[in-house]
Amino acid sequence: MASIIPKSKDGKIISYKFKVCVGRDDCGAQVFRCTTWKVPGGLAPSKAVKAAEKAAAAWEQDAKAEYKKDLQDTERARQREIARCKTDFVHFVKNVWFPICIEDGEHKPKTVSFYNDTTKNITTYFSGCNLQRISPAEIQKFIIYLRTEKGFSPRNVHHHYRTLKMIFAYAVQQEVLLKNPMDKVDPPKLVRTEIDALSQEQAADFFKKIHDCPLDFRCLLILLVTTGLRRGECVGLQWRDIDENSLLLRVQRNVTYTTKTGIVVNTPKTAKSRRPIPVMESTLRLLLMLKQQRQRENPGVDIEDSFIFHGEKGIYEPKDPNAVTRRVKRFMAAHNLPDLSPHDLRHSCATLLLGSGADIKSVQEILGHTNANTTLNFYVRSDIQQMKAATDKFANAFGL
Numbered sequence: 001m002a003s004i005i006p007k008s009k010d011g012k013i014i015s016y017k018f019k020v021c022v023g024r025d026d027c028g029a030q031v032f033r034c035t036t037w038k039v040p041g042g043l044a045p046s047k048a049v050k051a052a053e054k055a056a057a058a059w060e061q062d063a064k065a066e067y068k069k070d071l072q073d074t075e076r077a078r079q080r081e082i083a084r085c086k087t088d089f090v091h092f093v094k095n096v097w098f099p100i101c102i103e104d105g106e107h108k109p110k111t112v113s114f115y116n117d118t119t120k121n122i123t124t125y126f127s128g129c130n131l132q133r134i135s136p137a138e139i140q141k142f143i144i145y146l147r148t149e150k151g152f153s154p155r156n157v158h159h160h161y162r163t164l165k166m167i168f169a170y171a172v173q174q175e176v177l178l179k180n181p182m183d184k185v186d187p188p189k190l191v192r193t194e195i196d197a198l199s200q201e202q203a204a205d206f207f208k209k210i211h212d213c214p215l216d217f218r219c220l221l222i223l224l225v226t227t228g229l230r231r232g233e234c235v236g237l238q239w240r241d242i243d244e245n246s247l248l249l250r251v252q253r254n255v256t257y258t259t260k261t262g263i264v265v266n267t268p269k270t271a272k273s274r275r276p277i278p279v280m281e282s283t284l285r286l287l288l289m290l291k292q293q294r295q296r297e298n299p300g301v302d303i304e305d306s307f308i309f310h311g312e313k314g315i316y317e318p319k320d321p322n323a324v325t326r327r328v329k330r331f332m333a334a335h336n337l338p339d340l341s342p343h344d345l346r347h348s349c350a351t352l353l354l355g356s357g358a359d360i361k362s363v364q365e366i367l368g369h370t371n372a373n374t375t376l377n378f379y380v381r382s383d384i385q386q387m388k389a390a391t392d393k394f395a396n397a398f399g400l
Contacts, residue, residue, distance in 0.1 A: 002060040004052055007036075014039055016052045020060045022067035033063040087131040087176050090123045097170050109264045110256040118163045121146070131171055136184035139164060143188055154191045161188055196340055198225070198348040200355060209335045215293060217327065219286050220309055223249075224328075224342050227277045228349035228367045231342035232256055235319045236265060239291055240304040247284055248276045251368065255318045263311070263320055273368040 002020035006013045015038045021030045037055050039048045102115045125142050126134060146152045146160055164182060171177035198206055203225070210221050223234055227249065236253030243250065254268045268274045279287075287308070294303050298315060306315035309324075328342050340348070346367070353363050 002056045004056050018056045022064045089126045089129045089131045092131050097167050109261040113258040136181045139185045157188045195347045196344045197351045215290050219290050222283050224345040228346045231321045231324050235309045237308045250276050272370045275368050
């Protein structure tokens with residue numbers, strides 16, 4: 001029979017705690033269930049006791065029946081236990097999800113830094129919330145808040161959405177959450193912006209204006225626009241990565257910078273990014289001129305393992321990728337060229353290659369994309385001259 005324990009306030013019984021043994025677990029220990037029954041208003045003390053006894057008897061019967069059902073259906077019991085959890089959202093993100101899923105030694109420092117910045121916004125907004133109580137509507141309000149009050153770009157808002165999907169999916173996987181609220185949250189719209197890239201005419205002007213640049217910077221600009229290297233891949237090149245006989249560069253490293261880690265030399269972005277890239281004979285000649293210059297500056301030193309574009313501390317330390325961006329921007333502004341970044345020169349490489357008749361698959365391999373859709377959707381821009389040329393080909397084929 002359930003025990004009935006009165007709870008008083010100011011000398012008056014306001015509720016009763018019911019406790020009953022519903023069975024024994026695998027180790028033989030008793031399994032208890034408890035609940036609180038509030039005394040209805042207006043009941044005399046004697047009537048309240050009788051009402052509590054009646055309520056306790058009915059509750060005891062239900063509790064034992066529920067326990068029997070749990071024994072027959074363990075999944076039902078598991079789901080109910082998960083539903084009862086109260087997990088602090090910020091604690092889960094900072095002390096469980098982030099160390100295990102992001103700061104796990106497999107992600108690059110730049111990636112860890114990116115998710116660290118993103119989760120700061122998320123945890124600040126949901127501070128004080130229980131993981132299990134965050135609803136789809138509250139998440140949707142957060143996305144609107146990022147867009148309207150924080151003024152984040154559509155792409156940045158989408159990054160936060162993807163991070164939330166990862167957090168809640170991991171919570172479901174770890175069985176601290178029964179249903180994923182992100183399943184009912186519409187993804188924020190991504191507005192496609194036109195990618196900046198050099199046109200044929202601008203590229204011709206660009207190649208004329210780099211002749212007066214210092215040799216090392218000239219080599220860097222040529223590589224960015226003719227090979228499609230990412231800036232981190234470019235400054236990660238060492239002299240031993242050049243295959244003079246085959247006219248190839250082999251991408252083996254990627255250099256990143258964060259305020260926490262400083263300059264870090266790591267593996268390329270993806271497995272596909274570790275790739276050979278063909279270089280033009282004119283580019284190879286420039287690189288060999290730079291190599292001879294480096295050898296003269298470092299007599300008696302084997303420079304093969306040194307960086308082609310080294311940092312201020314010496315030839316065995318790569319240049320800061322951010323310094324490359326700043327210098328490229330200054331060059332473009334000083335020579336009345338479009339305000340492009342090193343990554344925009346990578347876009348330019350793809351556009352110019354395709355405009356010169358290269359096939360999509362070859363451009364995909366040169367850029368190191370995992371699939372050709374990325375090349376098509378994000379890095380290729382058709383200008384009006386290419387569109388007219390395509391129309392002319394159509395007309396000529398059918399005599400129109």
